[in-house]
Structure formats: structure tokens, C-alpha cells
Amino acid sequence: MGKTRYTKPSLTFQQQRQQLIDRGMTVEDPNKALHILESISYYRISGYWYPFLADKQKHVFKPGAQFETAFKLYCFDRELRSLIISELEKIEVAVRAKIIYVLSQKFGGFWFQDLSLFKDPQKFQTQLSVKLKEEYDRSDEEFIRAFGQKYSDPLPPSWMIMEIISFGTLSKLFSQLKPSRQKRDIAHYFGLADGVFENWLHSIVYLRNICAHHSRLWNRTLSIKPQIPQSPRKLWLKNVNVRSDRTYYVLCMIKYLLKTVNPKSRFAFKLKSLFLKFPNVDTYAMGFTDNWEQESLWKFEDIGPS
Structure with a gap:
């Protein structure tokens, strides 16, 4: 299978948060999540929610996946x-x-x-x-x-x-x-x-x-x-x-x-x-x-x- 060009657009912090919610992640404190995305970055913290994905190709989360849990792993x-x-x-x-x-x-x-x-x-x-x-x-x-x-x-x-x-x-x-x-x-x-x-x-x-x-x-x-x-x-x-x-x-x-x-x-x-x-x-x-x-x-x- 040949390579394709990367075409994903840059998302605002609000769009990043909404994307996580749309994919099944629970965000208990939306304002805190927004601050974390802004101060740490989506991509850096994404490594800590990767194990919570049910479908790693479509990036769909398992039931019960929480943003706060991923952030605690990052802090640890x-x-x-x-x-x-x-x-x-x-x-x-x-x-x-x-x-x-x-x-x-x-x-x-x-x-x-x-x-x-x-x-x-x-x-x-x-x-x-x-x-x-x-x-x-x-x-x-x-x-x-x-x-x-x-x-x-x-x-x-x-x-x-x-x-x-x-x-x-x-x-x-x-x-x-x-x-x-x-x-x-x-x-x-x-x-x-x-x-x-x-x-x-x-x-x-x-x-x-x-x-x-x-x-x-x-x-x-x-x-x-x-x-x-x-x-x-x-x-x-x-x-x-x-x-x-x-x-x-x-x-x-x-x-x-x-x-x-x-x-x-x-x-x-x-x-x-x-x-x-x-x-x-x-x-x-x-x-x-x-x-x-x-x-x-x-x-x-x-x-x-x-």
C-alpha cells in the first residue's frame, strides 16, 4: 500500500476537546481539559490515552475512558x-x-x-x-x-x-x-x-x-x-x-x-x-x-x- 500525504487540519483547543468527546472519551471538567490541551498539547498527552482506545485505527475509545485518567498517567x-x-x-x-x-x-x-x-x-x-x-x-x-x-x-x-x-x-x-x-x-x-x-x-x-x-x-x-x-x-x-x-x-x-x-x-x-x-x-x-x-x-x- 502506497504512502499518502498528511492532510489533517490544525484544530483549535475547543475542537480537540470536542473530538475526544465525539470519539467516546468522558471529560468531567471541560475547562480543566481545555487548559491541559493548551499547556501540554494534544499530541504529547495522547500517548497516555492510547491504551484506552477500542479501535486504534479510527481512534474510538473504550467505554469508561476518562480524560482525567490519562492526565494522571501523564503526571505520574x-x-x-x-x-x-x-x-x-x-x-x-x-x-x-x-x-x-x-x-x-x-x-x-x-x-x-x-x-x-x-x-x-x-x-x-x-x-x-x-x-x-x-x-x-x-x-x-x-x-x-x-x-x-x-x-x-x-x-x-x-x-x-x-x-x-x-x-x-x-x-x-x-x-x-x-x-x-x-x-x-x-x-x-x-x-x-x-x-x-x-x-x-x-x-x-x-x-x-x-x-x-x-x-x-x-x-x-x-x-x-x-x-x-x-x-x-x-x-x-x-x-x-x-x-x-x-x-x-x-x-x-x-x-x-x-x-x-x-x-x-x-x-x-x-x-x-x-x-x-x-x-x-x-x-x-x-x-x-x-x-x-x-x-x-x-x-x-x-x-x-x-
Whole structure:
């Protein structure tokens, strides 16, 4: 079947609301619904009412579908993303610190300029090295400006440059490193084999982008699937029937890494509090398993309030 041109017209907010009602959605508070459509947008919130459609081609809703229910799912997802961003920040900082320290201790502050450390020196030179320079030139950090004014080096040492590059660039840099004792030591510090750690960094960058761009995480199938560790060095999941392309799995990843980064983290408590705040959220749509709270990974935190 050939493609056709998109011809749907732009609708006013009032027309958008009426279209939902005509398709069978209950709108209890028309004024509130109008405000939500205006401040969030029809298309962004539509991902949260998609499961309520009886006919996904004609966009006809199931009986009982409510606009307020979809909005509550949106609110839950927004708070979940905020929680994840907060925890990922701690993990990112710790990863930067470990990479900087281990490699600088062995190879000096300018180890990233030693092409012999990388799998594909030419690719590193034409892509990542260029990216490092771009991010260095773009930085407005005071310590970066001070370095440029005082020193003739094209780039500052790793304990400066690695603090200002994006986490995506840092992840690619780590993946480009040749297998070595240092690469293994960095990964082992976080309780993982270097190949799995490399994959998890890539997954974290993807997850962070989803959250930073306010994209839907609830009921999402992740296009970048994290690897399942075969021999984790710390407590991991006993239930092997967990899909690694769902939100629950990446939450488990975060919890696992926090064991190293922030052993007294309240992540499990915050997550469970979020579910109590939004009791109607379908955790199965996020890949959660039955009795997930009984997993050692989640139980080994005092979940009472601090």
C-alpha cells in the first residue's frame, strides 16, 4: 500500500476537546481539559490515552475512558522522569570521577590523546577528538576559560575536559577504549563486566535523553535494550523473566548502580511513594513483575522515611 500525504487540519483547543468527546472519551471538567490541551498539547498527552482506545485505527475509545485518567498517567510519568534524572545525575558524576581517576593514574592527565589506548585510532581522531574540541570551545565554565588563557595546550587535562563533555560523549569514549585492566577496573567498581558496563552507559544516555526531552516513559518499549549481566558482582535480580526493554529493567539498573554510588539512597522508598501517590498506574505496562518488591535488589534498602 502506497504512502499518502498528511492532510489533517490544525484544530483549535475547543475542537480537540470536542473530538475526544465525539470519539467516546468522558471529560468531567471541560475547562480543566481545555487548559491541559493548551499547556501540554494534544499530541504529547495522547500517548497516555492510547491504551484506552477500542479501535486504534479510527481512534474510538473504550467505554469508561476518562480524560482525567490519562492526565494522571501523564503526571505520574512526569514525576517518574524527574526522579530518574535526579538519580542518574549521581551515577553520571561517579562514572566521570572513576574514569578520570583510573586512567589518569595509569596514563597521565592527557591519556585521551594517546591513540594507542583506543580500538580505532582513526575513528577516535576524526570523530571523538573533534567532539572533545567542540565541547571545550563551547564551554563557558570559568575554570575552562582560565585554562585557555594561561596554557598553550589545545585541550586541558582529563580532570577538566571530562567534567564538561556530555555524558553521551563520555560513554562513546569509554566504549572506544581497548580492553585493558583499567577498563575492567572501572567497570568492576560498579559491579559489572566491562562489556555490560559499556552497554549500560549507552542505555543510560538513551534513558537520560528520554527524560530530558519529556518523552513518555510509562508503557514504553525501549529501542536500546540493556544487557542482562551474567555474573554481577553485587545483588541482582533473581527473577530471570524480566524484559530488558521495559522501564522496570532500567529502574533496576539504576538501583544496582546506586549500591556503589550512593549506598544509603532512598530510591526504592521514593519509587514506592510515587506508586502510592498514583495507585491506578498499571505497573505491568512498565514491565514490573509480580512481587518485585521482594527482590533482594529492592529489599536491601530501609524503605522507611528518613
